[in-house]
Amino acid sequence: MALVNENFLKLPGSYLFSDIAKKVNSFKVTHPKQDIIRLGIGDVTRPLPEACLEAMHKAVNDLSKAETFRGYGPEQGYDFLIEAIIKNDYAPRGIHFSNSEVFVNDGAKSDTGNIGDILRHDNSVGVTDPIYPVYIDSNVMSGRAGELDIESGKWSNITYMPCTSENNFIPQIPDKRIDIVYLCYPNNPTGTTLTKAELKKWVDYALENDTLILFDAAYEAYIQEDDVPHSIYEIKGARKCAIEFRSFSKTAGFTGVRCGYTVVPKELTASTITGERVELNKLWNRRQSTKFNGTSYITQRAAEAIYTPEGKKQIKENIDYYMTNAGIMKEALESSGLTVYGGVNAPYLWIKTPNNMSSWKFFDQLLYEANIVGTPGVGFGPSGEGYLRLTAFGERENCIEAMRRIKNWL
Amino acid sequence: MALVNENFLKLPGSYLFSDIAKKVNSFKVTHPKQDIIRLGIGDVTRPLPEACLEAMHKAVNDLSKAETFRGYGPEQGYDFLIEAIIKNDYAPRGIHFSNSEVFVNDGAKSDTGNIGDILRHDNSVGVTDPIYPVYIDSNVMSGRAGELDIESGKWSNITYMPCTSENNFIPQIPDKRIDIVYLCYPNNPTGTTLTKAELKKWVDYALENDTLILFDAAYEAYIQEDDVPHSIYEIKGARKCAIEFRSFSKTAGFTGVRCGYTVVPKELTASTITGERVELNKLWNRRQSTKFNGTSYITQRAAEAIYTPEGKKQIKENIDYYMTNAGIMKEALESSGLTVYGGVNAPYLWIKTPNNMSSWKFFDQLLYEANIVGTPGVGFGPSGEGYLRLTAFGERENCIEAMRRIKNWL
Numbered sequence A, B: 001m002a003l004v005n006e007n008f009l010k011l012p013g014s015y016l017f018s019d020i021a022k023k024v025n026s027f028k029v030t031h032p033k034q035d036i037i038r039l040g041i042g043d044v045t046r047p048l049p050e051a052c053l054e055a056m057h058k059a060v061n062d063l064s065k066a067e068t069f070r071g072y073g074p075e076q077g078y079d080f081l082i083e084a085i086i087k088n089d090y091a092p093r094g095i096h097f098s099n100s101e102v103f104v105n106d107g108a109k110s111d112t113g114n115i116g117d118i119l120r121h122d123n124s125v126g127v128t129d130p131i132y133p134v135y136i137d138s139n140v141m142s143g144r145a146g147e148l149d150i151e152s153g154k155w156s157n158i159t160y161m162p163c164t165s166e167n168n169f170i171p172q173i174p175d176k177r178i179d180i181v182y183l184c185y186p187n188n189p190t191g192t193t194l195t196k197a198e199l200k201k202w203v204d205y206a207l208e209n210d211t212l213i214l215f216d217a218a219y220e221a222y223i224q225e226d227d228v229p230h231s232i233y234e235i236k237g238a239r240k241c242a243i244e245f246r247s248f249s250k251t252a253g254f255t256g257v258r259c260g261y262t263v264v265p266k267e268l269t270a271s272t273i274t275g276e277r278v279e280l281n282k283l284w285n286r287r288q289s290t291k292f293n294g295t296s297y298i299t300q301r302a303a304e305a306i307y308t309p310e311g312k313k314q315i316k317e318n319i320d321y322y323m324t325n326a327g328i329m330k331e332a333l334e335s336s337g338l339t340v341y342g343g344v345n346a347p348y349l350w351i352k353t354p355n356n357m358s359s360w361k362f363f364d365q366l367l368y369e370a371n372i373v374g375t376p377g378v379g380f381g382p383s384g385e386g387y388l389r390l391t392a393f394g395e396r397e398n399c400i401e402a403m404r405r406i407k408n409w410l
Helices: A006-010 A016-030 A050-062 A079-093 A108-118 A133-141 A196-209 A280-291 A297-305 A309-335 A359-370 A396-409 B006-010 B016-030 B050-062 B079-093 B108-118 B133-141 B196-209 B280-291 B297-305 B309-335 B359-370 B396-409
Strands: A102-105 A125-129 A158-162 A180-184 A212-216 A242-247 A260-263 A269-271 A277-279 A339-342 A348-352 A387-391 B102-105 B125-129 B158-162 B180-184 B212-216 B242-247 B260-263 B269-271 B277-279 B339-342 B348-352 B387-391
Touching (some): A006 A133, A006 B280, A016 A359, A050 A297, A050 B050, A125 A133, A133 B280, A196 A212, A277 A280, A309 A339, A309 A396, A359 A396, B016 B359, B050 B297, B079 B102, B102 B108, B102 B280, B108 B133, B108 B242, B108 B260, B108 B280, B125 B133, B277 B280, B309 B348, B359 B387
Parallel strands (some): B125 B158, B125 B180, B180 B212
Antiparallel strands (some): A269 A277, A339 A348, A348 A387, B269 B277, B339 B348
16 A cells, blocks of 8 residues: 655645735636736846857757767766866855856756755754745755644644844854754845854854754845855855755846756765764765756856856846846835835845734735735745745836835725 | 664765766776777657747747746646647547646656655555666655665665566566555667557556556657557556656757646545545655746747647657667567567667676677677666667667677677
8 A cells, every 4th residue: 555755744734826816816806907917926027148048049059969968967967067166156255166066957947955865864953033935845845854843834843943023133143052053154044144154153053963954045146245255165164064055046047047056065975873963965966876867057057157247247237137126126115104124235135014913904904905925924934924025036127116105005 | 873774884985877987987997999880879860840849939939038938837838738638648548538637748758766755755656677667766756666686786675577588588477465566568778668468457457456557658659569558547446546657868869958738637546554445646746846946938839839730740760760779679689690689669679698698798798809888787676687688769870880890790
């Protein structure tokens, strides 16, 4: 009798973004003439950089002739892309990797979800709260999260580290040992960052406690301020305790093209139950060789083009566009009397709901009274209650119009 | 203290195709002037069909303009592709699915590897032997395979169903209950098939024993004979017991483009430990929504183009080319005195080694005496011992030259 993985049944039936979609649909049915502005889901809207488009046309042409045809590529990614990554994303910051420490993938979601494959099912897990739901849901699926307490919205084997305005969105270092800690900086959903000094505390904690840090840097390209680390490997010792996830989705508009990468340094080890140290790089390599067959050749050529002089210029233009949106939105929201976080080193605005309103109530009011779709903060975890996320990935005029509506409404 | 998944450590350190690569490299070092013909790895060599190339150029152009830009797509795949799949691959055979029963992916390897996520870690597993190594290795990683017996090459919790010339490569229905059975037809590596009547026995077994069949039909486009099922859903009752994996890799030369799909019918359920039935479609949907972010838009447009009249004609030309190779090879090998299986409904030739030579010895001799790279059958499982696989995916002249060399050598 085939048995299901019952951990899946512990997951709440509904999913944040489908709940939102349902609410938006009922609004549309009852208000068919209203023009809705969607600032909810963190998806880009600008076309791909010209350098990437050219590289993709060329890659498609490569596949049109037997002499230049490419079949199966390395599961770990092509060297042409891995070398561009190392040379451009790390070497200028004094960080050096060999090619076999970088794994190209079809997007950070896959790898942040699948990384648990190489880790024991009973490691304890820590997350900053609020957080990207994939970290928790993938641990629920593997049984690592324990049981859900409906009232608190918390899983029994997960340590939640609140990040709210009370602590200036800086998670407190735990006073106990946690095996695996997820950190995402610049943060989704709050848009906040850690300074080097703050991140160093985490690396020190991890080295002392033999904790594995899973560092999601999907938004690093949006960093504007100097003291904010782009990579956890800027911190000494991080190669011994951290895996870093990067994505081209927000860097270069690849949400539909699908490419990212994961860095697993050779120095990074974890333990067997008897205390033997095991290189995680080897395990991840084995995982990817067995359960992944490489990223599309065309996609990898597009990603390589990001690192050309033209590509760099073009992605900067797109990022500047979104960050200008963020600046406009932040200023308008604040001048509307709202308290807003993020938006400086990340394309996310994290708004405190007025009058301690609940996240969902503010979401509903925003939808019905200003016809704007945001994301209720509580959807990202218990400490997101009382907040709402807006993204700066929209078109400029929509962002401006949305801010005008909020100003008139409040 | 972060702990590793120790199941990974049970996997043998070396991997079949890297062992082969090492042997080929040493040969090249000692014989730098010899011209090697590679018929080992099952990778295509023909350029992509024109219809796919055109569709990809057009899709790249879609991403160049804000009005036609596509960001995140549905994790399950775009309806335009799902509808083309249902209409062309299933409806003509009288099989009907709703869109939500088809999941587009980045290739069958990912899904055949990841499907175990939704199943309990202690289900028993059955495989035909020899077999595609991913089925077993992914079960080793999840702990489902048990322990390896070095001598026999078998895992303790896996039931091996030998497929050899003795039983005409038709696996015997097990005399005990097995929870999950992997079937791959047309078969990789043997190139053999099951008739509808033979496959029906498996569906009947599965329905009687509440067994889940994981049916890999990656090579169905190569079927030439009438009585060979293209889909397990041609067999009555299969929707209640089988998941089907399909791939565009061999159908349309997509090994570097990355696309396939998985069918999980709504009627298909498995059990909780207390006997409650659970729809696997729901679990797989949740798995994909959490740990996958959809297949490249460009890739999906290319796959859609396979189903146009031009696309169908062009992929048939490529398949005919490879199957003509297979026919030429089969005839030449047989006239060289070898016993050969497969090659009729699949692009694989499964050669009995002469004089009961071991797979690796025959591999070495073929490399050193005819300068041809094959794949030793034992690399696919214990019952592959005494066989060697050649693929028909090479260029015509290389296939002919390889056969000439074998004839002269034997």
